[in-house]
Amino acid sequence: xxxxxxxxxxxxxxxxxxxxxxxxxxxxxxxxxxxxxxxxxxxxxxxxxxxxxxxxxxxxxxxxxxxxxxxxxxxxxxxxxxxxxxxxxxxxxxxxxxxxxxxxxxxxxxxxxxxxxxxxxxxxxxxxxxxxxxxxxxxxxxxxxxxxxxxxxxxxxxxxxxxxxxxxxxxxxxxxxxxxxxxxxxxxxxxxxxxxxxxxxxxxxxxxxxxxxxxxxxxxxxxxxxxxxxxxxxx
DNA sequence: GTAGCGCGTCGGCAAGCGTA
DNA sequence: TACGCTTGCCGACGCGCTAC
Numbered sequence: 001x002x003x004x005x006x007x008x009x010x011x012x013x014x015x016x017x018x019x020x021x022x023x024x025x026x027x028x029x030x031x032x033x034x035x036x037x038x039x040x041x042x043x044x045x046x047x048x049x050x051x052x053x054x055x056x057x058x059x060x061x062x063x064x065x066x067x068x069x070x071x072x073x074x075x076x077x078x079x080x081x082x083x084x085x086x087x088x089x090x091x092x093x094x095x096x097x098x099x100x101x102x103x104x105x106x107x108x109x110x111x112x113x114x115x116x117x118x119x120x121x122x123x124x125x126x127x128x129x130x131x132x133x134x135x136x137x138x139x140x141x142x143x144x145x146x147x148x149x150x151x152x153x154x155x156x157x158x159x160x161x162x163x164x165x166x167x168x169x170x171x172x173x174x175x176x177x178x179x180x181x182x183x184x185x186x187x188x189x190x191x192x193x194x195x196x197x198x199x200x201x202x203x204x205x206x207x208x209x210x211x212x213x214x215x216x217x218x219x220x221x222x223x224x225x226x227x228x229x230x231x232x233x234x235x
Numbered sequence: 236g237t238a239g240c241g242c243g244t245c246g247g248c249a250a251g252c253g254t255a
Numbered sequence: 256t257a258c259g260c261t262t263g264c265c266g267a268c269g270c271g272c273t274a275c
């Protein structure tokens with residue numbers, strides 16, 4: 001069975017679509033910023049087209065990035081997970097974005113809920129464990145919903161809590177917060193869920209932790225990530 | 236200090252156009 | 256006819272300015 005290209009029917013070249021989606025998701029740019037930057041390169045499209053592409057291809061690209069990483073045997077570590085949640089306002093209503101991060105700072109899972117209770121924590125935990133399996137230990141803040149949910153799934157003994165232990169998860173919110181600020185706000189819960197999922201995949205893909213490597217290594221990894229991005233959905 | 240206002244920018248929607 | 260894409264507009268919100 002031959003796989004049909006998701007770019008079929010599109011008038012614009014796939015590399016331009018990939019570029020626009022990468023600009024919008026990876027950097028704190030608005031739809032209109034992307035429109036203007038592409039205009040500078042002689043590409044005439046409207047901000048609505050950028051939104052249309054990102055809606056159409058965001059999840060497809062994110063899924064392919066995840067698949068590629070698994071295929072390259074970059075197994076997601078189950079040694080230690082860090083869980084944390086942040087407030088996100090949608091039309092004046094508080095929602096919660098839950099995140100699971102592994103010990104290397106790689107975002108494993110993002111999930112949006114309206115509440116912060118045991119039920120929400122349980123749903124998030126089950127979703128993460130379904131995809132990545134059971135971790136050896138889970139670091140959380142002192143929100144009691146985590147403990148209650150972990151007792152339900154039978155790994156209550158693996159929980160570690162501490163004021164500073166969870167900085168890794170807290171730090172993972174920073175790029176998201178920067179992005180949220182640029183967008184000014186999210187309008188819908190499903191939009192936030194979608195953006196969080198795609199943003200974490202793209203952030204994982206391009207995040208080279210430049211401080212930990214030599215300049216040469218960093219440049220090599222960055223070029224490899226970009227080259228891989230340019231191949232997305234090209235098969 | 237703060238309340239009110241106007242402006243600019245944002246994402247999002249609906250309708251319609253152009254093209255294969 | 257189906258689909259990609261544009262246009263025009265909307266409501267929400269942040270920010271700066273002004274008056275009190």
